Amino acid sequence: MAEKRGAGRDGYHHGDLRQAMIDAAEAVLAERGVGGFTLRECARRAGVSAAAPAHHFGNLAGLLTAVATLGFDDLSDAMDAAAARASAAGGCRLAAICRAYLETALARPGRFRVVFGRRELDKEDPEMQRAGGRAFGILVAETRAHRAGLAAPPPGVVSSETARSPDFAEILFVWSVTHGFTTLFIDGQFDFLVDDSERASMVSLFADRLMTLLVAALPPTTRLANPEHDG
Amino acid sequence: MAEKRGAGRDGYHHGDLRQAMIDAAEAVLAERGVGGFTLRECARRAGVSAAAPAHHFGNLAGLLTAVATLGFDDLSDAMDAAAARASAAGGCRLAAICRAYLETALARPGRFRVVFGRRELDKEDPEMQRAGGRAFGILVAETRAHRAGLAAPPPGVVSSETARSPDFAEILFVWSVTHGFTTLFIDGQFDFLVDDSERASMVSLFADRLMTLLVAALPPTTRLANPEHDG
DNA sequence: GGAACAACTTGACACTGTATAGATGGGGGA
DNA sequence: TCCCCCATCTATACAGTGTCAAGTTGTTCC
Structure with missing residues (x-):
């Protein structure tokens, strides 16, 4: 099972997308403010498709x-x-x-x-x-x-x-x-x-x-x- | 110059789109709140195309x-x-x-x-x-x-x-x-x-x-x- | 090894705000 | 009175959004 834990993306599965999305969200909020906040941008930074976060957070409000x-x-x-x-x-x-x-x-x-x-x-x-x-x-x-x-x-x-x-x-x-x-x-x-x-x-x-x-x-x-x- | 003033829409030109848009905006805000507020929805209620308000307000922030x-x-x-x-x-x-x-x-x-x-x-x-x-x-x-x-x-x-x-x-x-x-x-x-x-x-x-x-x-x-x- | 299942991708849909180019028609100058 | 100007509005298009449905991948457990 090797080193699956980690920030990086090694395969189809992310490993810890939930945390990665939260980190991305904080970064986007810091850079662009609430007004410039976007679910897709966070997904992009986490290196993941736009629909991926839904599984962890349900929707934008969830994140x-x-x-x-x-x-x-x-x-x-x-x-x-x-x-x-x-x-x-x-x-x-x-x-x-x-x-x-x-x-x-x-x-x-x-x-x-x-x-x-x-x-x-x-x-x-x-x-x-x-x-x-x-x-x-x-x-x-x-x-x-x-x-x-x-x-x-x-x-x-x-x-x-x-x-x-x-x-x-x-x-x-x-x-x-x-x-x-x-x-x-x-x-x-x-x-x-x-x-x-x-x-x-x-x-x-x-x-x-x-x-x-x-x-x-x-x-x-x-x-x-x-x-x-x-x- | 007849009765051009009025809320109604009589022809190509609205007559008082600026005020109509503001009224629509207040109505939308009252019904749907800030989150549900949309420029296009206001334009729809004013009976006007989506791009019409731009001439009066510049953009969404202007309205x-x-x-x-x-x-x-x-x-x-x-x-x-x-x-x-x-x-x-x-x-x-x-x-x-x-x-x-x-x-x-x-x-x-x-x-x-x-x-x-x-x-x-x-x-x-x-x-x-x-x-x-x-x-x-x-x-x-x-x-x-x-x-x-x-x-x-x-x-x-x-x-x-x-x-x-x-x-x-x-x-x-x-x-x-x-x-x-x-x-x-x-x-x-x-x-x-x-x-x-x-x-x-x-x-x-x-x-x-x-x-x-x-x-x-x-x-x-x-x-x-x-x-x-x-x- | 196979099955069940969670995690992810792809593609699509209905929206959004805004830019551009073209249509319209009222008001001012002749 | 006529005609042209130009503010006003329409039509169309584009990039981007959130979310959904269906398919793909990989892990885990029996």
């Missing part, structure tokens, strides 16, 4: 859903790492995860746009739902820990009843600020305000000021450290 | 840019009206324009998505730049008036130096919260949290709570009522 799943997990990983770093340095965890959200998006805008609404996805896909839930869970846990004045959130899973919890508005608030700023920036809505040369420094500066405003805006929890456990 | 321009102006009109209503009722103008932003987007999600980044537009288009600038100007003026404790913003044009003004972070903050919540909601990111039946009431409830948080978060201006006039 994009796989990319979005990676995007969600990247977001989660970046937030987790940033929170840990902030704890170690004695900084604010909540501000750190929000900055991580922004920076992850800036590092791969094409992928971020796939994750958030610029192409049709398969919203029923369980893997993607898991990844999305994980990212959201971090946000929820960190927001609650911050409001409760905890150094770090206690371990535990975010319940599906989050939308009914008394602090849901605060959670949405944090997500909205972060996501709104990220989206507006990525989509070039600030372009007419700042010219290209200062754009990079502007993000950093205003991200800081925004996070400060955001963190200051959150009223501390009065009664409970973890409202999830309410009857 | 979408025209739609986006309308979208911006709609946003501006809704915010202006909401602010006036809030003033009359003794309510908070800033919260009112943010709610108006959200509600305008919810009323026509397809159009809103065209305005904000889901399709390629002609960003150099002067009409669209004007419309975008107008909407942003309202946001800037109302944010400043609110922080200065004024009943309404003084008349005047927002300078292009806004990005360098000391209160730019606060302005971005307001826009980010409003735009972020709107975008997340429109794109269905809250779908897994609430089921369809309660979604409508949820928006209203959380919009209120978010606006309250937002307004409370803005630190009042200390020194100046209108920082734009600084040297």
Whole structure:
């Protein structure tokens, strides 16, 4: 059975087309953006016919859903790492995860746009739902820990009843600020305000000021450290 | 010159194809969303060949840019009206324009998505730049008036130096919260949290709570009522 | 070794946006 | 009033897209 594993294409069968397609998709997104994204172009780069991916992803939305799943997990990983770093340095965890959200998006805008609404996805896909839930869970846990004045959130899973919890508005608030700023920036809505040369420094500066405003805006929890456990 | 004006198609020449195409575009966006939007479909509805629109809009992006321009102006009109209503009722103008932003987007999600980044537009288009600038100007003026404790913003044009003004972070903050919540909601990111039946009431409830948080978060201006006039 | 089955190719179809060349007819100058 | 100009629209064509059906290849398992 020799070395069938590998990136290369040795015969009729690819070997690992699924991963090759995802890699190609990321490359195309990075080079041409969401608008220039094409299933056939990805297949071409993977050295495979146009119909080949169907077997692995079903259709275009399936491939994009796989990319979005990676995007969600990247977001989660970046937030987790940033929170840990902030704890170690004695900084604010909540501000750190929000900055991580922004920076992850800036590092791969094409992928971020796939994750958030610029192409049709398969919203029923369980893997993607898991990844999305994980990212959201971090946000929820960190927001609650911050409001409760905890150094770090206690371990535990975010319940599906989050939308009914008394602090849901605060959670949405944090997500909205972060996501709104990220989206507006990525989509070039600030372009007419700042010219290209200062754009990079502007993000950093205003991200800081925004996070400060955001963190200051959150009223501390009065009664409970973890409202999830309410009857 | 008889009755050449009119929606109908009487001969070889349409009469008002430009407007007919825009109407068709709005209809298609409302029915099929951004994803299902097609230039040929719009031309079909206008009863015209596929190549006809090119003369009026150049290309697909040109038509979408025209739609986006309308979208911006709609946003501006809704915010202006909401602010006036809030003033009359003794309510908070800033919260009112943010709610108006959200509600305008919810009323026509397809159009809103065209305005904000889901399709390629002609960003150099002067009409669209004007419309975008107008909407942003309202946001800037109302944010400043609110922080200065004024009943309404003084008349005047927002300078292009806004990005360098000391209160730019606060302005971005307001826009980010409003735009972020709107975008997340429109794109269905809250779908897994609430089921369809309660979604409508949820928006209203959380919009209120978010606006309250937002307004409370803005630190009042200390020194100046209108920082734009600084040297 | 043969069969079953997953992975891939080929070819086709109905679309899309856009370019080009030609048809049409209304309005302005004579 | 006539006639020509030219903006407007049609017809046709082209390259490219996503997806489907049917055939081909190779692996794996009995």
